[in-house]
Amino acid sequence: MNKSWMKRQSRLGYIFIGPNMLGVLLFFIIPAAYSFYLMFTDYKFMSPETHFIGLANIRRMLGDELFYVALKNTFVFLLAVPISIVLSFIVAVALNKSVYFQKTLRALYFMPYITSGVAVAFVWMLLFQPSSGPINGFLKGIGIAHPPGWLSTTGSSMYAIDIIWVWFMLGYNMIIYLAALQEIPEELMEAAKIDGARPWQIIRRIMWPLVSPTTFLLLITGLIMTIKNFGIIQAITQGGPGNSTTVLSLFIYQNAFRYYEMGYAAAISWALFVIIMIFTVLQWLGQKRWVHY
Amino acid sequence: MRNKKWLTVLTVCVLMLGVLSGCGGNNKANGGEGSNSGPVKLTMWGAVPPENGPQEVVDTWNTAHPDIQVEYVRFVNDDDGNLKLDTALSTGQNVDLYVNYTLTNLDKRVKGNIALDLSGYTDYNIDEKMGADAASWKVDDKYYGMPTKKNSFFFALNKEALDKAGLAIPTAWTWDEAREYAVKLKAEGFKYGLVQHTASLVDPLDSVLVKDGYVKADGTSNMDDPLVTQWLETLNGMMKDDLTTPPLGEQLTSKMPVENMFLGGESAMINIGEWLIRSSNNTTEFPRDFQIAFAPVPRLTGNEADFVKSGGLGDFISINSKSKNKDAAWEFLKWYADGGMLPMAAGGRLPSSNAVDQQTAIDHLLGDHADSYDKESLEFVLYNDKTPTFVRGIAQEIVDMRAQEYEKYFLGNQTAAETVQNMVKRHNDFLKLQGK
Structure with missing residues (x-):
């Protein structure tokens, strides 16, 4: 009884933080991960071609x-x-x-x-x-x-x-x-x-x-x-x-x-x-x- | 149990996404309906504030063409503004026409496939209408838009001071002569002999490098052209020895309002372009009691035949290659270039199309203030000076690194020789990076 109440509570908790987490995911985590990927490419904004160039940017x-x-x-x-x-x-x-x-x-x-x-x-x-x-x-x-x-x-x-x-x-x-x-x-x-x-x-x-x-x-x-x-x-x-x-x-x-x-x-x-x-x-x-x- | 928690999180996320994309979808549907029924709607992005002409242009067109309605959107012509435009263009927002202010920006947009190649339209010959200068806007030998405005860069001079000092209005001169003028004019009671707008300050360098080449035959930088050193030393002498022009560091960090200084009688000459007219016609904000005379920009090279001056054409208007209403946009563009843009002349934007009569253009340019200008020298500078012109087309990186180096020189942090050396080195590094 108590346990299922707890379960429901925690589920409710996720629903409450859901919108916020979605924001963090969309506007922070995904862009951050994407920028990590970009680091290894020669991506220029508006340029049609992008190549993987390894560590060249860091060099x-x-x-x-x-x-x-x-x-x-x-x-x-x-x-x-x-x-x-x-x-x-x-x-x-x-x-x-x-x-x-x-x-x-x-x-x-x-x-x-x-x-x-x-x-x-x-x-x-x-x-x-x-x-x-x-x-x-x-x-x-x-x-x-x-x-x-x-x-x-x-x-x-x-x-x-x-x-x-x-x-x-x-x-x-x-x-x-x-x-x-x-x-x-x-x-x-x-x-x-x-x-x-x-x-x-x-x-x-x-x-x-x-x-x-x-x-x-x-x-x-x-x-x-x-x-x-x-x-x-x-x-x-x-x-x-x-x-x-x-x-x-x-x-x-x-x-x-x-x-x-x-x-x-x-x-x-x-x-x-x-x-x-x-x-x-x-x-x-x-x-x-x-x-x- | 763990799985179920994640399921909840996922459901919430999906729900939110659904709601968000739902909004997006609705917008799109609305936009689509708008273009199917009723008049064609065009959006034009430009950097001139609507009240300085564009609104009047658009209003005139909209009244005459109920079937094609144009809306003008202003973006600020700086990094942020151009980024905003580029983002709008590459994410498919409704931009049908947009103005490129530099070749550098145009080049990026052509590479990004968002500028329409105009060679598909055969009912308007850009070369014929706009003259030989138009060709400098070609990318890969094609027009990805149309230049509409005459660029003019000049020295504006305080005529009264010239007369008092007994100096003639120059029609062709060197920087050494300009330097002497500055000394003599300063002696007439001015704080400075010459102030320079930051947009035209560096033009002498490009003038030299366009003529002699930015890059030598062997593919290395040509920034060590002797005339570059001459430019550095001439200006430095004016800043430090003659005290006829403000030190660059001071000018930049205090964002010196050079137009105000010239119109307010603090400086006898200004190195600027046609946009001065916007301020000088505004006699309530900038009252003045002298006539303005005009001279072409001075040259560094001794030989007049080797001189090319910054100028050519500007306001290069492109049609978005993803626009749904390309033909309507083309109609508007032709009308705009062939005189539709005249209300903008009061802000200094002279139409470049030969469909517009020179006298009409000048009348629009000067408005009711024609008496306060020396008309003969103005016409010479705008139309009769036949010195070949160029439009700066080098990468922003080069412009910036060059500026950083000459700033260090004018601040006394390095010698002219070191400055040239650093420019060459950084230019070569850049060339190597591009070549890879």
Whole structure:
């Protein structure tokens, strides 16, 4: 009796997740499997003939200088994630206590996250304008004769993108941190205070370790989100100047939808997948050392 | 028990699929009915915003031809937009006519068998109507569509500044002369002597390489043509030494609005094409108090006889080879080319067919703003300059890699020699990849 009830229940469960699973199957699993197949072909969109070419795409990728440039740029782009996490933790700690305009400030910090990416891109382009933009105007005003060219030189453009990205993610990370800080039992802080801990020590020894699961979450989601994102770069620099801001995801996009080289793009996609995989596995292994649940 | 679970999952999936495909089927049925009874419906995809002419064109046609109704759909002429069009074409959505803006795009579509070979229609001689320039749009010696528009690229000049500086309107000139003009004109109180639209910036390179060949006789890259280096060094000198043109890095990353800068009196010259007229006719948004004069684009080569300029014909309209209404589409296309497109001339699109009288075209082009242009130099640039023209037809990959290399040069990351070397190397790599 009970058993058949269970059976019916589980059947019902499948019916409930059915529509969702169908979506995942149609729009994720099948395309992913298909792209795995494409990796071994010379398929070009709209081209009538497709041949199986074995590992040629992978060989081409490993011999492609641009692939390595994109890989390097991707790692520079990823720098934004830890920086943004540390900054947002500091902001969250500051805003966790009662300060003036606490609510307004929280809203202000969160604003970038809910603003349209293209609008953000255009505003930053104006700010970073090398000869007459406000940022370099300020830098010249305080006596720096040769401020950086920001987006307009190959050496600085990726770091300029990093600054935008840190600013963009700050609000989201901060909100998550604020929630985590609320969860820290008040007694622990009080006990520390009674023991004579300084504010810095409380932050370092109590708050930071206790929010470490949050940090871990933000790190993993942040890295994955960043490694996949290129919208902001496409809007601002299209990968230039030169190829100084071409990150892997943008490189894939260009190969697939600009040159219609679907097979080659599929191969790079899988390389990107492997990189994300390695990152995630490393973090899971590493978390035992510093994440305290 | 396990099997039964899977059976449930499968049933759900099949049910969902049934529902989904049911929707699709219905749509198809509706579309079919529409084309059987009542007027023929055509869909034309183009990249010009409907309000800039196409809507008026289509409306005029629809009023005169109740049996063939045309609908205009706009796509944006960038990677995403062309991808959208290509997807629509290759998945058999209703696109009957579409506009190709580059040879590169056309080439892909011909290879994908979605452009109709027009040699089946014998009642319209494209070569005769459109002139010798049309032939550069042939693929495998066949017309897979029809060019409809005259491309014109030119230098637009601030006439007032020219007069003040005592400079004549050039009718043929070199980049060295243009560079001098920029210096002298800047001295008249302009921020820049010359700004360049990114679409025509690289034309001098193609001009050289079309003439001398992109590829040498031995099958390797010809990007090390000495004139390529000359172009790099001339522009670099203008950016860094003369300060007469904006540094490229700055222009690209701040998306410099060059038309506004020219019309607003910040720059005395602009390297651009016929689409400038759309902005310069709009005197409410871009008020100006000077006449615009026109000069052909300057050449790199010393010898005038060796010069070919970017131009030729454009707006190459193809009929979808899978269209159900090819004949109706052909009727519309002929009418469009032979003057139906005139409402679009106000945006700079001059009809290329000789069925359209030159004066009518110019009248449409300038509208009520004819006084604010130097008409003689305009007519020279548009019609009387007999310099041979070309249409850029190289792969997007080459355009991009070339741009990446010269950007690095103009930003000071590599020397001109290194730039040329890298271009040659990457071009050769590309050639090897294509040859495989």
